Amino acid sequence: MSQLVTVNNFIDGKFVTTKEYLDSFDPSTGQVWARVSNSSADEVDTAVQAAEKAFPQWSVTPVEQRSKLMLKIADLIEARLDEFAEVESHDQGKPVSLAKRIDIPRLIHNFRYFATYCLHDLNSSTVQLEASATNYTVKCPVGVAGLISPWNLPLYLLSFKIAPAIACGNTVVAKPSEMTSVSTQLLCQVFQEAGVPKGVINIVYGYGWTAGTALVEHPRVPLISFTGGTATGEVIRKSAAHLNKRFSLELGGKNPAIIFDDCSFEKCVETTIRSSFVNQGEVCLCTSRIFVQRGIYEKFLEAFVAKAKALVVGDPKDPNTFCGALISKQHREKVVGYIEGARSGGATIRCGHGVEHLSLPDRCQNGYFVQPTVISDLPDSAPAMMDEIFGPVTCVVPFDDEAEVIQRANSVRYGLCATLWTENVSRVHRMSPKLESATIWVNCWLVRDLNMPFGGMKDSGTGKEGGKYSTEFFTQEKTICIQH
């Protein structure tokens, strides 16, 4: 067996050991491949102290200088893109090809985007002249930012928090998911090499209920940006309710695709395959309820199932693989439980788990794989239609008219995103405001413009990130009033 990788905390510019370590598994083999720091509350506190110490200097470092450093970070990651993609895949189970095409380029883009965005946004101020007074505002960094991220898009999402936080002059203590910590270690090497001043970015690893809680409840961390499950978001909100913190909570989803009979059919099928199954369906924005207008229901189902069956599931290292392994054994059991539950409730499993035979290379025999699964003939009240499964599973159901489908699409607790497929522009304008989703993609999916607000409504979250929304979150805008 190859030697285990050790992942140590990164505090005050140095890699530091912890008292305890946890096991991290390679999802494609089911084998332990890394030992990751499992930080105690005291070890988290050491990181907060380092961030506090660095804040006075970093917060007054000219934004141009911060920007230059972040551009250097982006360049250094780009020079190691293949290595980053391989580690991200090894840790998460996603195909290396996907990490090369999406995750790591987006990690680089997040640093470049906020490095340049802040140059223009932070220096501006609003001046209002009155007869007796002049008012203006300044945007100031808030302090030590606590950042907590999930396992599905590890560096992609972590960098969407670190980049705006430091660009705005905050210092950071970040905690990645305990299941996907290894790639963050590469990022810390880059921070060292780029010359990030000590204590500006600190990374602590460990379980949510220990290291995560210690960060959330730390009295000197005034701001928490969290991405993860809705249940965890609720725990966090409650556990820090008495502390008056600023929160951004990006939570789960149960996203509908609504497909009308006038849609561009081929493009719709192709994109909905991607929106349902990319990254093994482990993207918060993945489609998991597909409402198809009755006139094209059978035609859609046939084309969609044929394409789902053709997706290659297997070794993440194989360039032909579309779906790699799910994150963990427990998560695989949860996903399979929903499929089995739907089957025993009378639904039809059109393809996927339990229907086809999965052929895997030897090294992946104990990996956590599930085939893309399409379920039909189930009521909207079925758990597979109501709950976030977060795997390669999607449900397809028919509908008749606009009013009906709006009501059905809105019938879940989540409100993250929806996709709408129609060539009728009036319908787009009529329906979009009525859909209870914070992002609505029309005839496309996951086309992301970082200037746009990103976040959830209902139980999908609180707060917005992206462009000015991130800088609003990561700064305190102060009003200064001078009487003449």
Ligand code: NAD
């Ligand atoms: P999770 O909530 O289990 O964990 C997320 C992070 O929170 C991890 O780092 C974890 O260690 C930490 N954590 C857990 N309990 C904590 C606690 N009590 N206090 C502080 N931190 C704690 O989520 P996950 O399983 O890692 O990720 C999957 C979920 O994330 C899905 O629900 C998915 O929809 C959601 N997600 C949302 C978005 C979005 O932008 N809305 C993006 C990606 C993923």
